[in-house]
Structures are given as C-alpha cells and as structure tokens.
Amino acid sequence: MNIRTLTALIPVSILAAAMAVSNAQKNKKQSNAEKIAANLPKTAPAKPAKARKVLVFSKTAGFRHGSIPTGVESMKQMGKSTGAFEVTATEDDSFFEPEKLKEFDAVIFLNTTGEVFKSKEEGREDRLKKSLVDFIKSGKGLIGTHSATDTYKKWKDYNDMMGGAFAGHPWHTKIRVKNLEPNHPLNAAFAGKDFEIADEIYQFRKDTASADERRMLLSLSGEIVDKGRGNSGKEGLYPIAWLDKYGEGRIFYCSLGHRDEIYWNPDVLKHYLAGIQYAIGDLDADAAPKKITTNGFLKGTRNIVSK
Numbered sequence: 619m620n621i622r623t624l625t626a627l628i629p630v631s632i633l634a635a636a637m638a639v640s641n642a643q644k645n646k647k648q649s650n651a652e653k654i655a656a657n658l659p660k661t662a663p664a665k666p667a668k669a670r671k672v673l674v675f676s677k678t679a680g681f682r683h684g685s686i687p688t689g690v691e692s693m694k695q696m697g698k699s700t701g702a703f704e705v706t707a708t709e710d711d712s713f714f715e716p717e718k719l720k721e722f723d724a725v726i727f728l729n730t731t732g733e734v735f736k737s738k739e740e741g742r743e744d745r746l747k748k749s750l751v752d753f754i755k756s757g758k759g760l761i762g763t764h765s766a767t768d769t770y771k772k773w774k775d776y777n778d779m780m781g782g783a784f785a786g787h788p789w790h791t792k793i794r795v796k797n798l799e800p801n802h803p804l805n806a807a808f809a810g811k812d813f814e815i816a817d818e819i820y821q822f823r824k825d826t827a828s829a830d831e832r833r834m835l836l837s838l839s840g841e842i843v844d845k846g847r848g849n850s851g852k853e854g855l856y857p858i859a860w861l862d863k864y865g866e867g868r869i870f871y872c873s874l875g876h877r878d879e880i881y882w883n884p885d886v887l888k889h890y891l892a893g894i895q896y897a898i899g900d901l902d903a904d905a906a907p908k909k910i911t912t913n914g915f916l917k918g919t920r921n922i923v924s925k
Contacts, residue, residue: 650691650878653882655695655699656882658700661700662895663803663888663895664895664901665900666898667899669704670703672722672898674705674708674728675709675713675727675728676690676708677709677730678709678729678731679731679734680731681731681765681768683729685729685875685878691881692881696890696891702894702895706722711735714735716752719750719753723899725753726761726762726763726894727762727763727769729765729875730765730766730768732768732769733769733770734769734770747773747775754864754865755866757865758867759868759869760779760870760897762871763875764872764874767781767782767827767873780871781860781869782822782860783822783827784820785820785824787819787820789818789838790818792815793816794839795813795838796838798834799833799834799908802835805836807887807888808885815886817874817875819856820858827857831862831907832860833904833906833908834860834908835858836859837856837857837858838858858873859871859873861897868897868899
C-alpha cells in the first residue's frame with residue numbers, strides 16, 4: 619500500500635471509529651431508558667395539589683459523573699409516568715435568575731459538582747446564590763442526589779440547605795444500608811427492612827450531616843469498610859439520606875446515584891419519588907431531628923464484603 623492510499627484511508631478509519639462510538643452511546647442510552655421504564659413506580663405516594671414543575675439541574679464545575687444522563691432520564695420518566703411533576707432539565711444556570719426560578723416548585727441538583735454559579739460577570743454569582751436561598755426559604759423544595767453535596771462546599775448557606783458537605787468516598791462496593799426510619803413515608807419503599815446495594819458511599823465533613831440538625835433516613839450499616847478511614851461525625855453515624863426544613867422550604871437528599879443502575883433500581887426510585895414529593899410539598903412527612911443510637915447496628919455486625 620502506497621503513502622497516498624494510506625493517507626486517504628486514515629480519515630475513513632477515524633470516521634468509522636467515531637461512528638462506532640456514537641452508535642454504542644446511542645444504544646446504551648436507549649437500553650438505560652428501557653431499564654428505567656421497566657422499573658418505574660406505578661403510582662406516586664401522594665396526589666399533587668396542582669400541576670408541579672421541577673427544575674433538574676446537572677451542571678458540573680468539577681468531576682462529572684457518567685450517570686448524569688441516566689439520572690436525568692429517570693427523573694423525566696418518573697415525573698411523567700406518575701403524574702407527580704413535569705421536568706425541565708438543564709445545565710444553564712440562568713434558570714436561577716429570580717424571574718425564571720419562581721416558575722418551579724422545586725429544584726433537583728442531580729450530581730452537580732463545584733461552584734456551578736461561578737461567573738465572569740460581576741455580581742452574577744452572588745445574585746444566583748441569593749435567588750436560590752430566597753427560593754427555598756419562601757416555601758419551595760430542594761432535592762440533592764449523590765454529588766449535590768460535592769457542590770459549593772465552602773458556601774455555608776448551601777451546606778446548611780443541602781445538609782452535608784462531601785469529604786471523600788472510602789467505600790465503593792456492595793454495602794448494607796440501615797433503614798433508620800422503618801415507618802417514615804419517605805422510606806416506605808423499603809418495607810420496614812434494611813437492604814443491600816452497590817454504589818459509591820460518601821462521608822461528610824464533620825460539621826455537616828448531623829442528626830442533631832436534620833432527620834436521618836438511611837445510613838451505612840455494619841462494620842465499616844477500611845475501618846479508620848471513615849468520617850462518622852459526632853454521632854458515629856455514616857448517613858446516606860435525610861430530610862429537613864429550611865425556612866418555609868423542604869429539603870431531601872440521598873447520596874446514592876454514582877452508578878447508572880441506581881436510577882433504575884425500583885426501590886431507590888420509589889424513595890426518590892417520595893423525597894421529591896415531600897420537597898415539593900405534596901407528601902407530608904416529619905422532618906424533626908431525632909436522636910439516633912448507632913451501637914445496635916454499627917457494632918457486632920460485619921460488612922457484606924468482609925464475609
């Protein structure tokens with residue numbers, strides 16, 4: 619093969635490779651959408667008081683999770699199929715301008731990271747920050763999935779709203795989850811039981827994610843993987859999900875969501891749906907902080923991977 623022929627073939631081979639990658643991505647997206655559709659909740663736990671609009675925001679200014687498209691698709695499908703809410707999905711932070719934001723009942727920070735409102739325009743970041751805080755305080759909802767706590771870790775108002783600030787993920791394995799509130803409406807999906815799941819499990823900065831300040835729903839259970847690396851906070855708890863109030867608004871957060879399959883896990887979807895409906899204001903739930911004794915499930919048991 620001469621140089622001229624080889625030179626002509628190289629662009630063709632590059633195009634073919636690019637098309638193969640594109641087709642693989644389309645097939646994966648379609649496959650994931652089908653898996654979500656097959657595992658959606660049949661109904662919402664509460665009837666919406668009115669037509670609800672939810673902003674799903676997935677902008678990243680740090681690490682970007684590959685599960686974001688799957689997470690966004692799951693929120694769209696779940697809202698539509700149950701009639702609980704209508705989703706507007708975006709990575710455009712102009713939606714946090716007050717006049718735009720007021721059209722929504724709640725915001726979902728879906729695997730956001732970093733300082734997502736950062737701007738070269740003077741005063742713009744502070745304006746968007748204030749808009750979000752005012753939105754929640756006025757009686758609207760804030761929901762966070764997974765790395766929503768790896769967003770604005772040095773912005774105290776945001777940390778107080780979301781409830782936790784990411785401080786590492788020592789565990790990415792199959793773990794046992796403790797159902798801290800078997801009778802709570804946001805945990806109805808788990809039928810009063812603990813459960814097992816594989817995902818990346820977060821720990822949080824010690825001055826955040828405290829049971830003294832918010833109602834904890836789920837926690838890591840069992841002997842801690844790589845004992846000594848974890849940051850359990852003052853209660854000895856490794857929280858995974860919680861709910862809270864902020865001003866007149868409502869907060870729901872769950873750290874599950876690193877892996878694609880989390881967003882078609884039927885029980886996790888039901889848990890998320892209940893949390894979203896709580897944050898919107900359609901599902902009544904007790905958010906008062908509750909003292910937790912961890913000895914019963916952190917001592918004398920073993921993590922699944924140590925069996």
